[in-house]
Amino acid sequence: MPLTETIHRPTLHEELVERLRNLVIEDALKPGEKVPEKDLCEAFGVSRTPLREALKVLASEGLVVLQANRGARVATVTREELEKTFPIIAVLEELAGELACKNLSEAEIDKIEKRHADMVEAYRARDRKAYFQANQDIHNALIEGARNDILETHHRLLASRVRRARFMANLSDDRWAQAIREHEQMMDKLRVRDSEGLGQLMKTHMMNKYAAHIRALEPVSGDTAED
Amino acid sequence: MPLTETIHRPTLHEELVERLRNLVIEDALKPGEKVPEKDLCEAFGVSRTPLREALKVLASEGLVVLQANRGARVATVTREELEKTFPIIAVLEELAGELACKNLSEAEIDKIEKRHADMVEAYRARDRKAYFQANQDIHNALIEGARNDILETHHRLLASRVRRARFMANLSDDRWAQAIREHEQMMDKLRVRDSEGLGQLMKTHMMNKYAAHIRALEPVSGDTAED
DNA sequence: AACGGTAATTATGAATTCATAATGCAGTCA
DNA sequence: TGACTGCATTATGAATTCATAATTACCGTT
Numbered sequence: 001m002p003l004t005e006t007i008h009r010p011t012l013h014e015e016l017v018e019r020l021r022n023l024v025i026e027d028a029l030k031p032g033e034k035v036p037e038k039d040l041c042e043a044f045g046v047s048r049t050p051l052r053e054a055l056k057v058l059a060s061e062g063l064v065v066l067q068a069n070r071g072a073r074v075a076t077v078t079r080e081e082l083e084k085t086f087p088i089i090a091v092l093e094e095l096a097g098e099l100a101c102k103n104l105s106e107a108e109i110d111k112i113e114k115r116h117a118d119m120v121e122a123y124r125a126r127d128r129k130a131y132f133q134a135n136q137d138i139h140n141a142l143i144e145g146a147r148n149d150i151l152e153t154h155h156r157l158l159a160s161r162v163r164r165a166r167f168m169a170n171l172s173d174d175r176w177a178q179a180i181r182e183h184e185q186m187m188d189k190l191r192v193r194d195s196e197g198l199g200q201l202m203k204t205h206m207m208n209k210y211a212a213h214i215r216a217l218e219p220v221s222g223d224t225a226e227d
Numbered sequence: 228m229p230l231t232e233t234i235h236r237p238t239l240h241e242e243l244v245e246r247l248r249n250l251v252i253e254d255a256l257k258p259g260e261k262v263p264e265k266d267l268c269e270a271f272g273v274s275r276t277p278l279r280e281a282l283k284v285l286a287s288e289g290l291v292v293l294q295a296n297r298g299a300r301v302a303t304v305t306r307e308e309l310e311k312t313f314p315i316i317a318v319l320e321e322l323a324g325e326l327a328c329k330n331l332s333e334a335e336i337d338k339i340e341k342r343h344a345d346m347v348e349a350y351r352a353r354d355r356k357a358y359f360q361a362n363q364d365i366h367n368a369l370i371e372g373a374r375n376d377i378l379e380t381h382h383r384l385l386a387s388r389v390r391r392a393r394f395m396a397n398l399s400d401d402r403w404a405q406a407i408r409e410h411e412q413m414m415d416k417l418r419v420r421d422s423e424g425l426g427q428l429m430k431t432h433m434m435n436k437y438a439a440h441i442r443a444l445e446p447v448s449g450d451t452a453e454d
Numbered sequence: 455a456a457c458g459g460t461a462a463t464t465a466t467g468a469a470t471t472c473a474t475a476a477t478g479c480a481g482t483c484a
Numbered sequence: 485t486g487a488c489t490g491c492a493t494t495a496t497g498a499a500t501t502c503a504t505a506a507t508t509a510c511c512g513t514t
Binding site: 455456457458459460461462463464465466467468469470471472473474475476477478479480481482483484 | 485486496500513
Binding site: 275 | 470476
């Protein structure tokens with residue numbers, strides 16, 4: 001009997017990885033902060049062992065940094081790291097776009113179309129929160145549409161590290177309008193299933209997002225200012 | 228004070244991650260095999276705790292699979308996984324090629340040139356082992372030349388999972404000749420620092436490698452037989 | 455009063471212990 | 485004779501304990 005398709009009973013440390021990851025992504029634990037094992041243990045009602053195992057995993061993902069005998073700190077995202085990460089995300093999205101074009105069902109494309117409409121509507125209303133959510137959904141749908149869980153994993157790994165950078169906070173009107181135009185073009189390509197076209201657009205879309213973000217960071221000394 | 232640039236003193240579980248990773252990559256632990264904690268503990272002379280932490284990390288990297296209360300097994304590389312992984316490696320190499328073109332020093336390019344000559348020589352002598360080593364060195368040099376440690380990490384993560392597939396074992400004469408031609412072209416692009424050109428070549432080179440490998444796998448039923 | 459050193463406290467890395475889930479074997483019943 | 489069930493053994497997940505390294509506070513000296 002092949003041992004694929006075995007039931008995946010979530011073990012304690014896996015649960016913790018998930019919870020901790022969310023804490024970091026949702027900024028409940030802020031970059032640079034210490035991650036106090038003791039407090040988290042009683043907060044989650046678990047012993048230190050599984051929590052430490054979870055921290056090791058988070059560290060290998062780069063979300064936290066372990067210092068020998070000095071515990072874990074939430075990783076800070078430096079500007080240099082952003083510069084290194086965005087191009088990688090960009091080429092992954094390029095690939096995802098190509099694959100999604102080939103693999104998405106008509107129904108799924110319709111769904112994305114709807115979310116796209118929501119997003120445009122949110123843009124008209126200048127509703128940043130709704131826009132951000134719809135945008136996220138669309139990108140996620142395209143990534144998932146690639147039908148490549150490994151691609152998805154690596155994309156999530158990279159995206160989770162820069163998500164904290166909060167692109168939306170400093171979204172200029174110009175860039176916003178440009179982003180909408182780019183999304184329109186993406187939808188055009190998706191409708192006719194032009195995979196290379198969509199891939200290219202998603203790549204440049206991400207690089208533009210990156211450029212805008214770096215521009216926004218420009219005034220800053222170079223390190224990440226908090227809040 | 229920014230807490231970047233802290234000294235990275237290797238802790239016990241990190242050491243173990245390294246050692247175990249090598250065991251898996253070097254096929255000392257074969258795919259599908261159980262990873263017996265007890266034996267490894269006495270083999271390395273450590274307790275189970277750091278070893279288990281290491282296994283969690285390896286699992287998050289996808290090198291081993293954890294099953295609740297059933298321990299860890301070395302991950303088997305299914306054909307489907309290969310099909311999902313290679314395109315990702317390909318786009319990462321594409322990006323690496325572009326970046327390496329821009330960032331490599333002349334001296335480094337000379338070094339690669341030398342290794343390339345070694346590789347061609349090994350091809351002439353039909354010395355698979357030497358060829359494989361030189362090939363590996365060249366690819367590594369190009370990846371490192373990208374000056375992007377995050378890209379490097381993800382590339383290594385993906386490559387280590389398929390390395391076991393041992394492309395070289397079933398390298399047809401045709402494919403071998405083609406690979407050499409592709410490498411010649413890559414060197415041409417690198418010499419004139421045509422970044423897009425090198426990127427494209429590295430991508431297609433990887434996809435061709437992939438295609439050849441899939442072809443070699445063809446006869447196999449599709450799933451990996453267990454012991 | 456300030457700076458440096460030492461001691462104490464705290465917290466982290468690692469070992470050991472404990473409990474529970476899985477597997478294998480044996481015995482019995484069809 | 486073969487299959488199924490129950491028990492025992494083994495091994496894994498998790499908690500607790502232990503030791504060591506780091507940080508902080510306090511005291512002494514300049």
